[in-house]
Amino acid sequence: MKIGLFIPCYIDQFYPQVAIASLELLEKLGCEVSYPLQQTCCGQPMANSGYANLSTGCNRNFVRNFTGCDYIVAPSGSCVLHIREHLDDDRKSESTYIREHIFELTEFLVDVLKTGRLDAVFAHKVGLHVSCHGQRGLHTSSMSELVGAPFSKPEQLLKMIGGLELIKPARIDECCGFGGTFCVFEEAVSVKMGKDRIKEHELSEVEYITGTDTSCLMHLEGILRRNRSRIGIKHIVEILNAPS
Amino acid sequence: MNARDKILASIAAGKPALAPLPYIGFAAESDVDLLGAEFIRVLASIGAIATNTTGLELIKEDLRQARLDGGCIVNTIPAIGTVDEEVNAESTAQFLERVEKVYVRGTIGVAENGAIWLSESDMINRLLPFICQHLVIVVDRQKVVANMHEAYGALSTRRQEGYGVFIAGPSRTADIEQSLVTGAHGARSVLVYLVSPETHF
């Protein structure tokens, strides 16, 4: 099973530790992982701004990089959702294959690798931020709006971690307000949404906020650091890949 | 082209291919006791008062007492007392404005939401159940159904009248800060008598 690691652009540039943890964790779980070197971005920033038609070059580059991988795995629900829903290229069969075989990291661990145990220890009080695109788009967990049995792939994995105390905020799946370019074009509401998420985590006195999307976490981290909060940010893979 | 033709032509040009109508079929509770209990529970939760009663004596007494207490009381149910004949379908709002309390028969009760169907012939005047200050509805316990599908099923077997309404509890509003207030424009209170099976009224 040949896995292509897709590291979204902002993780590549600003959060290499998330990429390294993803790589190490997958290898730990016995996967053969390659990192196609000419990858850039999923194209979502343009598409969500209305310019999906400008992402042709970006799409072509994506298909060129990831053709030949059995699975494509990325530590970002949002970028994965974008590829799954919108990747379009002249190379139809290749792009279709990629759309059907790209996975967000936690869903890959649960659904494909059927991970039953992880030896990591992370003895901290951790608040879980549920990212919308992974949850409502990829269905990585049940949604508070729908009537049905509860489940959560990220939670299922976090429960395997030694010493970790997982705390969910009162509004378990409210959006953090990042929203791609929304975070700058609607700065006031975006920040207010982020502050409100953080307030709930502060009330439960967590040490870290974790989640499956670095984009949401980057936004929350920006607010936390501006307000000199003691709460830290960890991408879920940094916890799942913690030493035992 | 007139507006009608213009609109219809525009719809015909833009509508999608015909999609099928789905079948609606839900299993529904039919135990009279369970339905009655649920109906009363839900009515209480929406601000109505509901009570089981065997026979009509309690209701007759209620009406008698209300008349003794004074105020304009209108009864529309022959089985519980004299029907006030000065109220008819043509009675005006100016006339009905002073009505304090109305007694009316409900055709069907719906357990899932506390709604009760009032038919035009039972209410005599369409305005009556709305303009009165207090509303008393008498429902045959056997006529409580589980849900709205059952309710419409039961109504479909009846003669269609010009008007009918599901009433679920007292008039209410939460338009000021989402703070619930009963008695917005319609009846301020709703009392429901759920009458035992053997009674006919």
Add this chain to the structure above:
Amino acid sequence: MTDHASLAAAFNKDELRVDWHDATLWQVRKKRDVAAASVPEWEQLRELASQIKEHTLSDLDRLLIQFEKNAQDNGMVVHWAADAREHNEIILRLIRSNHISRIVKSKSMLTEECHLNEFLAEKGIAVTDTDLGEYIVQLRQEPPSHIVLPAIHLKREDVSATFHKHLDTQKGNNDPSYLTAAARKTLRNKFVQSDLAITGINFAVAGTGAFVVCTNEGNADMGAHTAPLHIACMGIEKIIPKTEHLGVFLRLLARSATGQPITTYSSHFLKPRAGRQIHIVIVDNGRSRHLAKPDFRNALKCIRCAACLNTCPVYRRSGGHSYHSTVAGPIGAILNPNMEMRKNADLPFASTLCGSCSNVCPVKIDIHAQLWKWRQILATEGILPANKKRAMKGMAFIFSAPRLYRFAGKLGRITMRFLPFLIANKLWNPWYRQREMPQPPGRSFHSWWRNNRYERKR
């Protein structure tokens, strides 16, 4: 500037009020969740409702004709209006020919959409809105901020001050019961004296010619059964095929809207009373144009429950008026661009695309997907700001050229490390106004891989 972002920023100047607005609407969302969960077949009901509407839209012309025929046979008069102007003219004609002067109106988003009150006011005709929330905003000469809770942007003190001014209630008495009683008294007089009642229509049943109006206050019935003339206004999409379909929609509507199991009053009008008149105005006003757009037509399934407003984290924190339209919130953001694309081009961007709106929608409109699709249309039509397009073109160019991307990334990180004031600037970097920039690492993952894996694998 009157776009959503600036109006929302203005709304956010008073953070405590934003907190209050958000918390109030979140309570409604929570009530909706409890109500939905109490119905085991909830998700099946949503699917049924969606399919019934799907069928209705696919057979809309025939169903409208059937409805018209049945309503006429039942003694109602049916009018057709291609747009808002025609709708208003029809009502004006009826008012003049019946020599009407005292008009009460219950809530109808359609008459709001057509700006009926303003139109009639210009002709010297006054309309009293009788839904308590609408009455409050009418007294304040404000538009409603929510399609179900028109005065949700106001606090009790605001309502108290308004009523003190117009209804002479006690100054400073903020008790909602007291204020509601005052409105009840005033509006009862208006009802009793009314000679025209205007209402909306929630559902029009093609198979029988009946229409259903849902209220909690009883104001639609108070007017409709008092006034000799009743005009009921409906968009073409309010049709449902048969009476049995009401069962599905009435189970969903109030639970989605307020968390009630059903509205207090669900009134079924089949025939006018002897000697009275009921007129129905069927309005298109852009809806048939909407129907012709495959990506967007199912927005016409909307039953105006406002669940998408209550759940929307952006709506709750920006207020209804920031949408500068009759219908605010996510549903407004996909309906309004069809009406006036340029004026409403900002609305599809007033969303993080979180998807909560689509999940609460009782008729399963793919609201967030349509927001995304509207963005594409707006860009293609060239309606978006030129600087945005330039930025996106630049970004697209960088992302299609891997080496350039890596160079730009490195340059960015170096700038952030060594010339941080260039980026950490609150004036022109909206990110930095209330958030720190990410701390740039010395090297990208790409470079780490080259050093740690790539060379090694070689």
